């Protein structure tokens with residue numbers, strides 16, 4: 001079924017050369033180009049938010065003022081969190097990689113609604129711009145990315161507009177989610193049953209469901225905030241008879257499922273990389289696929305675990321703690337299944353695989369420390385300390401971002417038809433991996449010792465931990481800059497890639513050229529097996 | 540002076556309340572459990588990468604698509620472990636929340652960025668929570684403005700302080716000495732300076748203190764257990780009754796500015812914070828919000844402390860809390876001497 005599409009058919013240009021003007025990009029309805037536009041956009045946000053993070057770490061080199069005042073510091077950590085969450089990590093994998101890969105993996109020409117797809121991109125861009133302008137015009141938002149009331153009501157900064165921006169970006173992810181669900185249901189290649197879909201598609205499917213169901217809540221919250229500000233109806237503000245804790249319920253009812261919007265697609269990437277670089281079938285395909293759905297379902301029921309000391313009732317705390325420990329189970333299943341995939345394989349440690357292994361290690365730490373926080377008595381002590389900060393960075397950055405970079409290296413030859421530089425890639429990976437652990441391991445320790453988060457000044461007993469962390473942040477920053485630098489260099493100047501350099505078995509590799517032609521495939525690919533059929537072979 | 544517990548837990552903090560050991564033992568269990576699983580995952584991962592590396596030739600890869608037995612094992616084992624952890628955490632939590640018999644009740648009001656503390660007999664303090672050792676205590680807390688959170692790491696307790704409602708914390712302190720209290724819920728500019736001290740004394744000393752306001756001589760408010768004391772605030776503080784005689788009034792004033800929370804809003808170096816800096820204000824003519832001109836002298840400062848909202852300095856919001864009833868006359872004098880000294 002595989003035939004090298006790049007060879008003869010001269011009349012079919014690849015998607016990168018099908019129109020060279022800027023307008024041809026801005027007005028494209030090609031899912032691949034839209035994916036690349038998302039990618040560039042989110043990576044710019046990643047860079048900005050990353051620099052802000054370095055700013056935070058430099059400030060904490062010493063216990064008191066180092067490079068900025070307290071108000072600046074508060075705005076910096078707010079911006080760092082808000083940009084990373086709403087403008088980078090939520091859209092990164094689904095919108096950028098998902099857009100590019102989903103139709104290719106399904107054997108389709110495009111997503112179900114290509115025009116809607118372009119529209120979603122502009123909605124996203126509009127929301128992001130609005131949020132950034134609101135933040136800059138209002139002299140910065142200093143509420144933390146969580147916008148807790150009543151501080152966010154009292155603080156003079158442009159909260160409403162920023163939340164509006166977040167909601168508009170949410171609209172965009174609803175549209176993308178709908179588009180993906182329709183695509184997965186309707187545009188699979190002949191022969192591709194649900195159980196022959198690549199696991200990345202399964203993960204995207206689960207993610208899309210969460211996006212469609214959870215995002216409206218942030219819209220409702222926004223409307224309530226506006227009603228309160230403009231009409232003076234007491235909803236969240238105690239001064240008007242409202243309840244500030246109610247806001248936390250609304251906020252986490254969206255933002256907790258959003259955590260899984262962030263991590264599930266990352267898990268999908270790992271499920272692709274592990275079998276390809278082990279040359280073995282994925283271990284426990286169905287368990288991995290269904291556990292994505294299980295995680296998506298439970299994710300709607302655990303928001304209260306962010307609020308164990310908020311003053312919510314003891315009874316609610318107990319229920320939420322119980323449901324939260326359950327999430328650990330599907331997560332553990334995945335980790336063990338990925339590990340088993342390597343057993344008796346033929347493992348090659350190219351950069352994508354290195355990132356996948358880094359993911360396994362770091363995500364395991366992120367998951368295990370989550371158990372501490374699910375246990376009620378311990379969370380009381382650890383809540384709002386650096387332990388939390390370290391935990392979610394291990395999950396979000398050690399998990400999602402490592403998966404994203406693994407995925408970028410893995411699919412870069414498909415995106416641009418060129419290879420990234422392998423040696424440089426390994427060096428940068430080492431910097432990122434070791435730097436990351438230097439950055440966040442000490443934060444577990446000082447967090448356990450009580451260091452509260454969002455603290456501008458801190459007690460000198462924590463100095464050493466902070467300094468190690470700062471050194472780690474510089475290593476990570478340097479490593480990531482290097483990586484992005486060589487990736488974009490390679491997109492233009494790298495060694496030419498073959499159609500399927502990794503010997504993978506999913507359709508984007510077996511049936512589409514590198515880079516793919518505008519219509520993805522010559523003719524309609526058909527499927528007669530699952531995409532992990534690595535027969536026993538001699539090494 | 541650092542108190543050593545018989546059982547050193549991985550938390551790395553002294554266990555200074557009855558609940559602390561209960562929390563720590565589960566924490567330790569989870570640390571060991573996590574280390575075990577992390578090592579397991581890492582060892583397996585490294586072993587497989589080395590053993591099945593593509594360079595190890597002369598063998599065949601296996602065709603394995605899964606194993607029901609194995610998958611059942613790693614569904615059931617984590618599930619059982621997780622339920623066990625849930626139950627254990629619940630047990631500790633119940634102990635934490637159980638109502639105690641005849642507690643000493645103390646009212647706490649949080650506001651940006653200080654803690655007002657009031658005892659049942661009307662004694663008030665600022666950022667200083669004096670507690671009887673070994674006796675049940677119940678804090679009844681609320682906030683005047685935004686969310687705060689009352690967190691005593693050495694006691695392993697924390698509770699958000701919410702405007703418009705009361706939240707409570709019950710505990711029994713076991714270790715005499717001074718413990719740091721953090722505000723753990725982000726509350727704005729001086730969030731990290733919103734510190735207090737929990738001072739645990741013997742029950743008789745506590746009774747004496749509630750009557751007279753005098754802390755026993757052996758209490759040194761600068762010696763905080765397990766912490767250095769935050770550099771900008773409480774560290775420099777010498778609070779009620781324990782100032783050393785050798786200090787000048789201005790030095791005592793400087794310490795008071797820290798312990799009474801003034802430094803959350805006022806700097807001594809000319810930097811504008813929530814309130815004006817003290818530097819150079821003494822003797823200066825200032826414009827008030829209503830347009831009147833005022834010369835900063837002793838009386839004006841006194842009035843600024845007792846009834847700050849009577850006259851608002853132009854360009855600032857009326858956000859300073861009144862200190863009437865919270866500062867003794869000598870303390871006001873010391874603060875004035877300190878402000879005078881900042882030329």
Ligand SMILES: [Cu+2]
Pocket residue numbers: 686687688722723724725726730733
């Ligand atoms: Cu506070």
